[in-house]
Amino acid sequence: MAGDHRPDHSDARDLFYFNFDFPIGLSFIAIATSACLNVALRLGTPRTFRLDDSEAALLLSYDILQLSALLYLTGGVANPFAMLFLAPVMISAVSLPRKLTILLGLLMIAAATILTVEFLPLPWYEGVQLHFPLLYRTGVWTSLVLSAAFVGLYAARVSDEARLLSTALAATELVLEREQHLSALDGLAAAAAHELGTPLATIALVTKELQKSVPENAPALADDLALLAQEALRCREILRKLVSLGSEDTGGLLDQHSMETLIQEVVEPHRAFGVDVEVVKSGPPDEPAFMRNPAIVYGLGNLVENAVDFAHSKVRIEASWSRNLVVVVIEDDGPGFSQHILNRLGDPYVSGRSTIRRTKTEPGAGLGLGLFIAKTLLERSGATVTTANVPPPKTGAKVTIVWPRSALERNAAPADAWAGEEQTASPDAQQ
Incomplete structure (x- = not known):
């Protein structure tokens, strides 16, 4: 076919399939530098290490510069892989602050601008030199800039909204968790009040019986028993309030x-x-x-x-x-x-x-x-x-x-819930 300059079958024995001529040594240096940097970072930092925003931005800047070097050696913005310029900008838009994303975007635009006018020829078949006019290269530059701006802004917007929604839900869950914790405490308090009701009623009954048998010549003992009865009555009032907290049919005074x-x-x-x-x-x-x-x-x-x-x-x-x-x-x-x-x-x-x-x-x-x-x-x-x-x-x-x-709305607290407790306790006390 006229104009077809594909290599003959002997070229299939060559190291590279297309047999393109380009500065492979300089390209290898750029790739090897990145490989060494990755190995050094992996071996030199613990697995639990996390980059801060400035360090992550620095590494993404290096990615842009390394890609710029490879594109300079292989055709500039006319190289189809120039679209990889969008990757660092999109990663930054999702995970880094907006100021750093803007700086990375400006670095990408500067690199693309230089590669629009300064680059080595795009590798092609031997004897054929591809030449892309400045208008075409300017169109590619424009598409890269607009794509970076659109993808960056859209990714940043989605990321910000997701982050804010996550924060809001976490805050709501914290408030609800505290509310549930308070409800659980109410239930525990009511359970404790019911458990303490019987022994406290017994103490009150025994104290009353002892007061009847105090000798007249022991005023100190009478005062102590009167104080004990008063404190038992106070405990009963406190437990009365706690009982109302855990019941759906009673309106607690504290509640x-x-x-x-x-x-x-x-x-x-x-x-x-x-x-x-x-x-x-x-x-x-x-x-x-x-x-x-x-x-x-x-x-x-x-x-x-x-x-x-x-x-x-x-x-x-x-x-x-x-x-x-x-x-x-x-x-x-x-x-x-x-x-x-x-x-x-x-x-x-x-x-x-x-x-x-x-x-x-x-x-x-x-x-x-x-x-x-x-x-x-x-x-x-x-x-x-x-x-x-x-x-x-x-x-x-x-x-x-x-x-x-x-x-x-909730109904008022019912009558004394302690009557049953005292009646239950009385036989025990008499025994």
């Missing part, structure tokens, strides 16, 4: 509070920050009594904290209830939520620096984690959480939390 105490517990830690916090309550006289839930306290506290952070001068908390619903509305007079992310609020990867209201000054602020955790915990308790802006002409953010009253 229950009204709407007023719930709001005060949430609001009090945030009153000393120069923002007026106004609390308004409305509803029928039968104010609901809530089972104390750490998830609810934390979720409401986080929303109030955000409102205080972003308010100019005032935060208004309105608590209302009816026979079927319990509603808490938290408003502030700050700048409000940005319209284009209002529907995405509560996602853990919504960045506050450009989207959520105004920038906080604390490190790590504005990641959306607090709102994500608060919303998750409140919805887990049965609430519906909605976010909106205060209607004009006023400004500010408004968060509304609505519970079915049946999901939160």
Whole structure:
């Protein structure tokens, strides 16, 4: 076929299949240098060693320079393997900070620019010299730059969102783990109270019998027995409260509070920050009594904290209830939520620096984690959480939390649970 310059069958005995002529010695030096570096790093560092960001960026920079040397010897950007320039940039975008990724991208662009105008000819068959015009090489350079920018930005975005979501879920799991730990402690306390009930009732009964038989000439003994009876009664009151913590049918005194105490517990830690916090309550006289839930306290506290952070001068908390619903509305007079992310609020990867209201000054602020955790915990308790802006002409953010009253309300503690314990203990004492 005319123009076909493939080698004849004798060339098959040569060391290289295509029998291309290129500076193999210099190429071998570049490859051998990388091989020696890899062996030295493997032998010179323990298996548990982990590179920091700057060290990883340095190694990726070396990869770009080594690839540049090989491409210079084999045709520059016209070499099909020039696409390997994208690999270090993509790895950096996924695992390294954005500043280092930008520096690596600039290094790659500089190397590709040099290889567009300075390079040795692309190896080809003997007697044939391929020449790619500058326009073609510029097109390849443009495709490399655009591909690196697109792949780098996309990989960095996906990596950041995955990292933030992982952090948010880890934080949520920690909060829920603490809540479960508190519930477990409640159960253990109730179990311990039931176990201690019988011996304590026996002690109280025996003390009462001994008080009846104290001689008149032993006032010190009478005082000691009176003190023992008083302390036994005190222990009974403490155990009465502990018993109520572990029962689903009883409302523990330590476990229950009204709407007023719930709001005060949430609001009090945030009153000393120069923002007026106004609390308004409305509803029928039968104010609901809530089972104390750490998830609810934390979720409401986080929303109030955000409102205080972003308010100019005032935060208004309105608590209302009816026979079927319990509603808490938290408003502030700050700048409000940005319209284009209002529907995405509560996602853990919504960045506050450009989207959520105004920038906080604390490190790590504005990641959306607090709102994500608060919303998750409140919805887990049965609430519906909605976010909106205060209607004009006023400004500010408004968060509304609505519970079915049946999901939160709990009956009052029943009568003395100790009567049965005393009746059980009495026969033992008489024996």
